[in-house]
Amino acid sequence: MPTLATKALTYGYTKAKLCLKDVNLTINPGQITTILGPNGVGKSTLLQLLCGLLTPVRGSVLLDHQNVSQLPPAKRAQAIALVPQMTSIGALPYTVLDYLLLGKTAQLGLFQKPREADYHQAQQVLGELNASDLLNRECQSLSGGQMQLVTIGKALMQAPQIMLLDEPTAALDYRNQVQILKLLQQLADQGLGIVLTSHDPNQAVLLKHQVALVDRTGHLEVGDMAAMINSEKLSKIYGTNLHVEYVASCQRLVCMITL
Ligand SMILES: Nc1ncnc2c1ncn2[C@@H]1O[C@H](COP(=O)(O)OP(=O)(O)OP(=O)(O)O)[C@@H](O)[C@H]1O
Numbered sequence: 001m002p003t004l005a006t007k008a009l010t011y012g013y014t015k016a017k018l019c020l021k022d023v024n025l026t027i028n029p030g031q032i033t034t035i036l037g038p039n040g041v042g043k044s045t046l047l048q049l050l051c052g053l054l055t056p057v058r059g060s061v062l063l064d065h066q067n068v069s070q071l072p073p074a075k076r077a078q079a080i081a082l083v084p085q086m087t088s089i090g091a092l093p094y095t096v097l098d099y100l101l102l103g104k105t106a107q108l109g110l111f112q113k114p115r116e117a118d119y120h121q122a123q124q125v126l127g128e129l130n131a132s133d134l135l136n137r138e139c140q141s142l143s144g145g146q147m148q149l150v151t152i153g154k155a156l157m158q159a160p161q162i163m164l165l166d167e168p169t170a171a172l173d174y175r176n177q178v179q180i181l182k183l184l185q186q187l188a189d190q191g192l193g194i195v196l197t198s199h200d201p202n203q204a205v206l207l208k209h210q211v212a213l214v215d216r217t218g219h220l221e222v223g224d225m226a227a228m229i230n231s232e233k234l235s236k237i238y239g240t241n242l243h244v245e246y247v248a249s250c251q252r253l254v255c256m257i258t259l
Pocket residue numbers: 013019037038039040041042043044045046
């Protein structure tokens with residue numbers, strides 16, 4: 001499995017205003033990285049840079065030693081899957097099955113139809129997500145949470161080596177949140193590099209590995225979960241009082257808000 005790394009990555013949508021500055025982040029095989037930070041600091045932008053949808057103003061994103069923005073799109077899609085934020089997915093005129101099969105595009109020839117095995121994979125992926133009943137539904141008829149599961153399913157269809165997920169549990173109920181977090185752990189155990197954004201530091205605690213905090217100046221600090229998740233760092237980054245405490249009954253740190 002490849003390593004994905006940014007070197008002094010800098011980006012702005014306009015020249016006048018940079019939103020990410022000198023970001024150095026390494027995503028190793030089998031490692032989960034949770035990106036936390038306030039609204040609008042550039043977390044989604046970072047994911048789009050990591051998969052080559054956006055091109056850095058300065059610095060680079062390297063997949064092993066190859067520049068991601070110079071890789072052919074099919075090669076990129078074979079290595080990296082992006083699960084976009086729910087708010088950026090418009091109304092889709094597909095059935096769930098057709099949408100899932102779009103995940104195979106990079107592996108099929110130009111005029112090649114999906115193969116028998118691809119249909120089986122679509123059923124299997126929905127089964128893993130506990131959403132088999134959605135197979136023949138129109139995407140436009142799905143609830144927000146159902147669509148989020150299906151969108152994760154489409155990324156799984158790509159059989160990527162690295163998965164980037166933008167707030168993958170934002171629309172999900174607690175059972176589905178647990179299911180997706182466990183799935184991410186399983187994928188990491190299989191050697192995939194996993195990066196997700198979240199607004200819940202508790203997810204970073206549960207997923208344990210690496211945590212990246214993006215601040216309002218566009219700088220990113222990265223470290224082990226134990227070093228990054230504490231009251232002081234989180235209160236500072238979010239600009240509000242947060243309390244992080246070990247709760248024995250949960251056997252983990254818990255992040256709490258206070259009013
Ligand atoms: N296409 C675009 N054109 C211009 N500015 C953009 C564009 N997309 C995002 N931005 C701006 O870039 C900044 C970073 O946006 P981004 O979506 O990466 O933030 P985020 O950290 O993911 O936020 P949130 O937590 O609210 O999802 C924001 O100020 C946003 O308004």
